[in-house]
Amino acid sequence: MALSACASIPGLNNIPMWHGDPAKLQALGKGAPMAEVDKALGNTRVLATDSIDVGGVPYQFRLYDWVQDTVLKKTVCSQSCTSNVDYVKVPYAIVYVGAEPRLHAWGTLKELDKSADPAVARESGQLLLRYYKIKYPR
Numbered sequence: 001m002a003l004s005a006c007a008s009i010p011g012l013n014n015i016p017m018w019h020g021d022p023a024k025l026q027a028l029g030k031g032a033p034m035a036e037v038d039k040a041l042g043n044t045r046v047l048a049t050d051s052i053d054v055g056g057v058p059y060q061f062r063l064y065d066w067v068q069d070t071v072l073k074k075t076v077c078s079q080s081c082t083s084n085v086d087y088v089k090v091p092y093a094i095v096y097v098g099a100e101p102r103l104h105a106w107g108t109l110k111e112l113d114k115s116a117d118p119a120v121a122r123e124s125g126q127l128l129l130r131y132y133k134i135k136y137p138r
Contacts, residue, residue: 015043016065017092025094025106034101036058037094048130060101063127066092066108081119091131095120
């Protein structure tokens with residue numbers, strides 16, 4: 001297993017996945033080429049990648065922050081009003097399989113931990129550890 005951070009991938013920046021992005025994946029459907037997924041997600045930042053080989057089949061995992069919800073923290077008014085918004089982020093992964101990577105699975109790591117594909121379920125735990133190391137470095 002080779003984990004790598006992806007903060008410097010050209011063209012990607014600090015944009016997390018948003019509310020509607022999982023629906024885009026659903027619309028593309030299982031088997032969509034990686035290039036189509038990348039196009040649909042635009043400049044969404046990949047936090048880390050992971051690759052494993054299962055019986056000669058390559059699996060590629062991409063780890064993201066997903067803004068699951070937005071919460072209005074408070075509104076401050078003096079001359080004008082400003083609102084502070086808190087973004088509730090959770091770890092989210094997209095899984096590709098094959099030599100020409102095609103969309104295989106996607107979801108929060110909690111969801112992928114229950115995947116019917118044992119390779120996906122097993123790797124979700126490793127990705128969760130990686131996510132916490134990236135988000136909460138010592």
